[in-house]
Amino acid sequence: MKPDLEVVAIGSGESFKAWEHGYPYRTVRWHFHPEYEIHHVVATTGQYFVGDFIGDFEPGNLVLTGPNLPHNWVSDVPAGVSLPLRGRVLQFSESFFAEASKIFPELSACQDILELSRRGALFTPDTAALVGPLLGDLVGATGIRRIELFMGVLNTLSRAQGTRTLANAQYHPDPSGFMSAGVNRALSYINMHLTEPFNESDLAALSGQSQSAFSRSFRRHTGMALVKYVNRLRINFACHLLMSQSALSITDICFAAGFNNISNFNRRFLEQKGMAPTRFRTLLAQNLRAVEAA
DSSP states (O other): OOOEEOOOOOOTTOSSEEEEEEESOTTOSSEEOSSEEEEEEOSOOEEEEETTEEEEEOTTOEEEEOTTOOEEEEEOOOTTOOEEEEEEEEEEOHHHHHHHHHHOGGGGGGHHHHHHGGGOEEOOHHHHHHHHHHHHHHHHOOTHHHHHHHHHHHHHHHTOSSOEEOSOTTOOOOHHHHTTSHHHHHHHHHHHSTTSOOOHHHHHHHHTSOHHHHHHHHHHHHSSOHHHHHHHHHHHHHHHHHHHOTTSOHHHHHHHTTOSOHHHHHHHHHHHHSSOHHHHHHHHHHHHHHHHHO
16 A cells, blocks of 8 residues: 655744644554654554554654655544544654754764664653653744754654664665655646646546545645645745845746736735735845845
């Protein structure tokens, strides 16, 4: 069975994503993503799957999975029963860690554990007892406190004793093969053709599903409807253009980002960024002048 791609949405003002969820939840399925993930079980028992590994878990189970390594935790919970908190998750990208390591070379101490994570790294209950409270605080933390806790988690994991790998050394995840299935193919198409016109029926046909089935699958994968997902990516691209292409007008950027009318572009930009694109550009120019004057 091919794993689903999970779209990890790390906020534009954040370096990593820290969150918690109950059970059942949309990400409780066989899935993969290009980010590293620290997964800590707070409640329930059951079976977990990491690459070609299958094992039993209980509260305190703490695992670090590497990029594109398929995984899933299935709790033994009676049908119809829901739990407010099943686990906590910390996700960060390879590119973020690589850039951070250039600024803080001390992060090289994490390289060994990150390498182990490519097969899934299972930590001891003692390590989980240290990391669990940090993750609990991290979920609700803001500002520099988030960085402090993030570094604390990495420090604890990098120094942990008794860590073991889960998937077989011969197991090599193939994300290019994963991306050939269903909605994953549609997500890849969106990334490659973001500024071009397409609609839900086009993507449904590409994924080999009816439009209604595709709509449900897409929302399950991403946690949002197709229009919201595409608008989010296009606004992020518009921000990139606003920061890098000062000669382009707001109208030029609107159409370059894939929107077909300026009113809709302004409305979506305001929804996501809390300001109009003109204000965004003005603040950017002010910041640039302040840097030059310093």
